[in-house]
Amino acid sequence: MKKFTSIHDVQNLNGLIELAQTYKQQAFRDAQLGQHKRLVLLFFNPSLRTRLSTQAAAHQLGLYSITMNAANGWQLEFEEGKIMNANKAEHIKEAAAVISQYADIIGIRTFPSLDDRAKDYSDFILHQFIQYASVPVVSLESAIRHPLQSLADLLTIAEHKERQRPKVVLSWAPHPKALPQAVANSFVEWVAATDAELVVTHPPGYELAPEFGQQAQVVYDQKAAFEEADFVYVKNWSSYKHYGQRLAQDHNWMVTLDKLQACPDAKVMHCLPVRRNVVIEGKVLDSPHSLVIEQANNRTFAAQAVLSCLLNPKNILC
Amino acid sequence: MKKFTSIHDVQNLNGLIELAQTYKQQAFRDAQLGQHKRLVLLFFNPSLRTRLSTQAAAHQLGLYSITMNAANGWQLEFEEGKIMNANKAEHIKEAAAVISQYADIIGIRTFPSLDDRAKDYSDFILHQFIQYASVPVVSLESAIRHPLQSLADLLTIAEHKERQRPKVVLSWAPHPKALPQAVANSFVEWVAATDAELVVTHPPGYELAPEFGQQAQVVYDQKAAFEEADFVYVKNWSSYKHYGQRLAQDHNWMVTLDKLQACPDAKVMHCLPVRRNVVIEGKVLDSPHSLVIEQANNRTFAAQAVLSCLLNPKNILC
Amino acid sequence: MKKFTSIHDVQNLNGLIELAQTYKQQAFRDAQLGQHKRLVLLFFNPSLRTRLSTQAAAHQLGLYSITMNAANGWQLEFEEGKIMNANKAEHIKEAAAVISQYADIIGIRTFPSLDDRAKDYSDFILHQFIQYASVPVVSLESAIRHPLQSLADLLTIAEHKERQRPKVVLSWAPHPKALPQAVANSFVEWVAATDAELVVTHPPGYELAPEFGQQAQVVYDQKAAFEEADFVYVKNWSSYKHYGQRLAQDHNWMVTLDKLQACPDAKVMHCLPVRRNVVIEGKVLDSPHSLVIEQANNRTFAAQAVLSCLLNPKNILC
Numbered sequence A, B, C: 001m002k003k004f005t006s007i008h009d010v011q012n013l014n015g016l017i018e019l020a021q022t023y024k025q026q027a028f029r030d031a032q033l034g035q036h037k038r039l040v041l042l043f044f045n046p047s048l049r050t051r052l053s054t055q056a057a058a059h060q061l062g063l064y065s066i067t068m069n070a071a072n073g074w075q076l077e078f079e080e081g082k083i084m085n086a087n088k089a090e091h092i093k094e095a096a097a098v099i100s101q102y103a104d105i106i107g108i109r110t111f112p113s114l115d116d117r118a119k120d121y122s123d124f125i126l127h128q129f130i131q132y133a134s135v136p137v138v139s140l141e142s143a144i145r146h147p148l149q150s151l152a153d154l155l156t157i158a159e160h161k162e163r164q165r166p167k168v169v170l171s172w173a174p175h176p177k178a179l180p181q182a183v184a185n186s187f188v189e190w191v192a193a194t195d196a197e198l199v200v201t202h203p204p205g206y207e208l209a210p211e212f213g214q215q216a217q218v219v220y221d222q223k224a225a226f227e228e229a230d231f232v233y234v235k236n237w238s239s240y241k242h243y244g245q246r247l248a249q250d251h252n253w254m255v256t257l258d259k260l261q262a263c264p265d266a267k268v269m270h271c272l273p274v275r276r277n278v279v280i281e282g283k284v285l286d287s288p289h290s291l292v293i294e295q296a297n298n299r300t301f302a303a304q305a306v307l308s309c310l311l312n313p314k315n316i317l318c
Helices: A013-025 A049-060 A092-102 A116-119 A124-132 A147-160 A182-191 A222-226 A291-311 B014-027 B049-060 B094-100 B117-121 B122-133 B147-158 B183-190 B222-227 B292-311 C013-025 C048-062 C092-102 C119-121 C123-133 C147-160 C182-191 C222-226 C292-311
Strands: A036-041 A064-069 A107-109 A135-140 A168-174 A197-201 A233-237 A266-268 B038-043 B064-070 B107-109 B136-137 B167-172 B198-199 B231-236 B268-270 C039-044 C066-071 C104-111 C137-139 C168-170 C198-200 C231-237 C268-269
Touching: A013 A147, A036 A049, A036 A092, A036 B049, A036 C048, A049 B064, A064 B147, A064 C048, A092 A107, A092 A124, A092 C048, A092 C292, A107 A124, A107 A266, A107 A291, A107 C147, A116 C104, A135 A147, A147 A182, A147 A233, A147 A266, A168 A222, A182 A197, A197 C222, A222 B147, A233 B014, A266 A291, A291 B094, B014 B147, B014 B167, B014 B222, B014 B292, B038 B049, B038 B094, B049 B064, B049 B292, B049 C039, B049 C066, B049 C092, B094 B122, B107 B122, B107 B292, B107 C092, B107 C231, B117 B268, B122 B136, B122 B292, B136 B147, B147 B231, B147 B292, B167 B183, B167 B222, B183 B198, B183 B231, B183 C039, B198 B222, B198 C013, B222 C292, B292 C092, C013 C147, C013 C292, C039 C048, C039 C092, C048 C066, C048 C147, C066 C168, C092 C104, C092 C123, C104 C123, C104 C292, C119 C168, C119 C292, C123 C137, C137 C292, C147 C182, C147 C231, C147 C268, C147 C292, C168 C182, C168 C268, C182 C198, C182 C231, C198 C222, C268 C292
Parallel strands: A036 A064, A036 A107, A107 A135, A168 A197, A168 A233, A233 A266, B038 B064, B038 B107, B107 B136, B167 B198, B167 B231, B231 B268, C039 C066, C039 C104, C104 C137, C168 C198, C168 C231, C231 C268
Antiparallel strands: none
16 A cells, blocks of 8 residues: 555455454554654644544554644645745645655645535645655545545444445435535445445435445435435535535434434444534434444544555555 | 542542652653553643643653644533534534543643633533543643642642641732632642641632632731741632632732741742742742742652553552 | 754764764664653744654654644743733743753744844844753754754755865845745855855845855855856845845846756755745756755754754764
């Protein structure tokens, strides 16, 4: 593995999940692997879970991590040939090349603009970093994908599934703000790479981008979608078609204990943070249905497996 | 010790002070104790001394520390059953449970509102974290107490006292801003647990909350209070009765070299930062009376003793 | 070495450069030197390269580093005898003494006011820290010097020079903002301490402060200055005479590929960040002329050599 930005960078998905499980059982088994190596984490947006879980993963590998909050004050220029006489003090060409010299692996978190769809869906900032960096790059969530989250999600599903081919439902849910499509996109392409029946349910207008949405069956009736589901993954996202917009908010889409009567054994997942009683009813989160805390726990081991593969490119597991 | 929030969490105070003294003599004697463990420090308010001294203490125990500045942008919901459709993106239930999975110990610094006395004095945020966390929690200063400061203060007094039962005077002093009562409250309850004559002096209206104030003798005449004092601990606090308010500022309450003529051998203490020539006269801070720098030094060893006990719950010293 | 603030703190410049080269070949050769020691880095201004390279250097020495962004919210009082009843909560006397207790070495980054020349050129903040600190202080760039940058620059020149006494040209270049003179001042005094022909070229009005400018030959004609140069070091700075001001901006001073025809083998240097097509033409930065990425790489080894000397004051190399 030379970079980690999507499922397409993974050669052996089962091997990667097994490696994560191995670390979950014995966190410090490879505590020497990162010795004398450095991970630089750049956050163009604030982060709680991703930062803590990635730093925990690095710690477990003996890998030294440094975080940079680039959210304020670090304005990068990405345009080739630009006359840089305005507010951007550094070009990506220099920034990525320079940071590469201080790091053995670079992690980057970026967010979409939610107004320029073509640019967002080219994952522009992430790919510019990869182009000019000289060390492996890990996406800590990009404009359109959140692969470390998805790997943690698959690990969680693997731990809790009770049949070979579980029914996995990704359900849109309401939210007061317009959110990226990254978690949903990414979840779809990772689950589609496993043996699962994948259903996406959302109100009309919230269809995912074709490259992601075509990998799942779409059911507009949430109730029908939930029938006999083994996993209900809940997430809000803004519209791809009416790019970045919130359409009519339908609070009936909140996931409630009542709705789960259609799938009484279903496990409920969410990447967190979650707004209680808006996205998911509090009673669901406080019930045995909920896997959200364990999912967040698995972030550490997903990150650890990925960092391990990047530190050891000959590892045939990944 | 399973949490550290007040003197009430300490089983053997002398043992804890002795452990801190041991670390002061040999900082890295337990450098393996924290191996493969993590401390996550959450600051809901900025911090200099507490952050540096706690990270130094962790370093000396081989404990990996991660700091999170939660002051901006991380709005937590604490209310049960709330419909979270406003500006708070995460509930304490998830936040505390999730962070517990990345940490072996959580440190939290919170501040009082200074307008809702009942809520502040329930130490609401701290106790919500403790309720939902699954690992030990250390208070890095809460709404109403600052126990790591108080332990450092007792260590400092133990090092400098020249009689078995010293006279310890806590003196209110002026300040341009309304400050919490945490340091004063905490100092009173920790000193009251030792063999000392404890006197609190302040202008009328600045009486501490009864649960704290009743543990000391109150003398409204600062001059009388200073007579034959061994230690003068200086601190501003806002009114408990007129909650969170500054009453008439009496600059005559500044602690000066002149006033110390009543107690020529007295040591002067303050938790820092201190406003020179407002709270304490600069000449006092620059004189042999002052212990303020040593007090700040002792923060490291106080924190180290507490972390050591939390890492090793079978330690009979604490 | 007891502090590192300028060339004047260096006893054996060649020894220091050789030590940096040794670390470049074998980064972790002294990985035990910093064991059980701490470096506290205080940034009164944001930093990318300096922070990452210094933390990388510390990591390579086994030295634990803690960073503090003091840019916001930490207002220090520097005036002796001040009545501190306004917005500054802590005096440098306490701050420097306290931090010294948590650190074995303190690094400080400050910037000039660009309006009070006398105060800036006394390097007031840096020297106040040194006065009240009880541990060695490293300048991470001060109001008037950037010595870690200069040491990295000399290391870069040493690696790339092709004759014993190279011609080194420091060229002013345009910039949309008024910048400090620190990098230029410092470069001049470090290069002047080596065997080199040192030329400074700039428009009239941008003469460096006499104590620095007198160490170099000034040539106002950029084209003539570039003749047969081995190294062209490009940097903008504001006026010393009309203190802190940008004078008439002459875009003809941008360093272009065309201009380098006068010195076809010249290497182009810049401390970064660099505004492309304003300070230096993009084509130059993308050409074999450019050493800017390697220069940034050398920041790590320069910092490592300095920290190594401060950790080991008996080292005769420095």
